[in-house]
Amino acid sequence: MLDPSSTFVALVHHPVRDRQGRPITSALTTLDLHDIARSTRTYGLGGFFVVHPAEAQRALARRILDHWLSPEGAAKNDHRRQALETLEVVPTIADAARAIQDREGRAPLQIATAARKSSGTIGYRAVQVDGPALILLGTGGGLADEALAGCPLRLDPIEGPTDYNHLSVRSACAIVLDRLFGVRQD
């Protein structure tokens, strides 16, 4: 089990891969911020980090954030404000981990997500973390090897009854959080 309030999500724009597997830095997609913030808020997570190495892209993310957290933005759509309240913009995954350590008193266990099948992944109900956790979501073609290397745990890829594995990162995040923290009546 994971405690949602000490679990965090990082949306990683570097180091990630392109569709051919080459290392790249991906561009910010503004709708990712809203969708993933809403999902992390729904499932009661501790926070959401947007990881981008380029200052201009971080400034863009902060500008969106500042708008929706301002009195004017909140008056227009308070649900956006509530969702974006826990979003932080950082240059690297290590910076996200440090921010969590400062808050929780312990470094988070890093948990990778991937669309590709590989050995050594773990099922959603089998995740056991005592302490804070940081779930990494790769944009573009997914997390690069150097990001995966820092993750002691990797979650099973999300699978349906087909071999198509190209969900958007927004959809994949929603499903991962629902599998880990969703409340079902049946």
Place this chain on the structure above:
Amino acid sequence: MLDPSSTFVALVHHPVRDRQGRPITSALTTLDLHDIARSTRTYGLGGFFVVHPAEAQRALARRILDHWLSPEGAAKNDHRRQALETLEVVPTIADAARAIQDREGRAPLQIATAARKSSGTIGYRAVQVDGPALILLGTGGGLADEALAGCPLRLDPIEGPTDYNHLSVRSACAIVLDRLFGVRQD
């Protein structure tokens, strides 16, 4: 149980509600088309209908579709083509139901989704449909009463451990399909 290959999704822009509950027609969000098409493709659904009463908005959806289904678009990103292949643009929910009846030989059972709690909703594992099904997703503030009235089944709202229930329609669709058709290793 539902058979994914005879289950369809309709993204409804009318009749829906605004955030204050008033009946509106919402505008198309182009990213919805890609995200929901990818999700329906991942889970092996029979098809995806975009429902909009305005011809100009249907033309916009078809233009996006034509681009990604063209040889030029497919060469740029074949995963988009594969996902969008089963997308159809129709004016009304009834048109989507008729198209399914033409293909499947029977009218689909309409299944509503809603973020608001209400009595009479059903859990995801309890859904039993013998024949085709059409899952309605409301944009804006959700399906209007006249759309809900046509649905013999309504799914439980998606819940996490908080009372925040403002997922994006893209995220909600992904979670609904994963709860109904997801394959889990554990």
